[in-house]
Amino acid sequence: MTATVGRQAQAAARANDVWKVYGSGEAQVVALRGVSAEFERGRFTAIMGPSGSGKSTLMHCLAGLDSVTRGTVAIGETTVTGLNDAGLTKLRRDKVGFIFQQFNLLPTLTAQENILLPLSIAGRKPDPAWYDTVIDTVGLRDRLGHRPSQLSGGQQQRVACARALVARPEVIFADEPTGNLDSRSGAEVLNFLRNSVREHGQTIVMVTHDPTAAAYADRVIFLADGQIVSELIEPTADTVLDTMKKLDTPAEVAR
Template sequence: MTPTDPRRPQVAARASDVWRVYGTGEAQVVALRGVTAEFERGAFTAIMGPSGSGKSTLMHCLAGLDTVTRGEVFVGDTKVTGLNDSGLTKLRRDKIGFIFQQFNLLPTLSAQENILLPLSIAGRKPDPAWYDTVIDTVGLRDRLSHRPAQLSGGQQQRVACARALVARPEVIFADEPTGNLDSRAGAEVLNFLRNSVREHGQTIVMVTHDPVAASHADRVVFLADGQLVSELFDPTPETVLDTMKRLDVLVEAAR
């Protein structure tokens, strides 16, 4: 297919020959080594790898939370690399949603106020129909007046998911979104993320260490030693785990 072929999947975010190096001399750490990857619009992609593999660094570079040492990063048609502080703020406000392991909810605000906070800061009002869709999707209509302390961990993370979705960003970056949840609450959040992709066309890029969480994705990309070494489509917990076991071999092959 040519780049102008209408059948070609649209790309929500991409990294092109991205390097991220911290420190100098003997203290130098190479977190990313020439990573090139595309993340399709309307798809759920998981990024996996052992500790220190560069998976969170890659996500932070894609989201404009960290700068690249070399290479280029794009979100949609926007070149993230080289944006000044105001440009990065606008990008994160208008085009990106975030879900973190720590729910990052303000304890003095209700669930509804937390969900609407990014729009309030931006001086925007929610689309009423889309807001209702998001609230029904996360199943929290009867909890909107509750503060975070009155909600379970799973409910708090669903509030965080709704907050990320309500502005209709081009892409949502999720960093270990089930890391602080028990298996049942984690499954609820993952099913919600899965449904937001299938039913509403959302784009999600999720960093995780959990093969079960990764199996909810359409595709899994694997990093090791700062390099992209493999990928899986239509993953299962078993195929993800098998690939993780072979990462050392894959790193040697990449070299």
């Protein structure tokens, strides 16, 4: 179950020749065709691609939310592929954090209770120093007693980020975290995510279709038709946009 130590140990998440096929026969859809990728520790990686490129599927498979048809997925030293429900639950509890497009806060709980929910589910106590750091970083100290309905979209998403961070997971998967936010709130959230990578060494994998958002990442990988087609290190909004444009005309894409 554990991978060998060495260069691979540096990867927080890894996909190895991952195939994902939905349905069968006529209705068969191949979402991923042999994707192999590594997501280094302490880096902010964005996955981009047009609609239907398989970027969300890749993230779901990496996070153990969806099973793969072929190939293997690993988070840190744990091979995700083949884990049973109990194993997957433990994985989600200890190694993975999520940030969703829809924020997905429990409407009945206060901001503070939402942030601490993963820990209380796991029956753990928060590290008070780290908890304070997270709260200060997201800047929600005066809002902790509020319900989600009393918070703005940006604030809700920052609560969601704090919820993902507070458990110090191996990797945080963010699914279009700015998709439901205006550009100012979006920028706030992205800055905050980047800071948590830079300052606290958090690993983040983010799916987005917004080039501006992707520009906050250290690295962008591009998916089209279920395959990785390109990659950018230290991207800017312009380079991302250029690459995206090329993807729209598949003939020009270099394999």
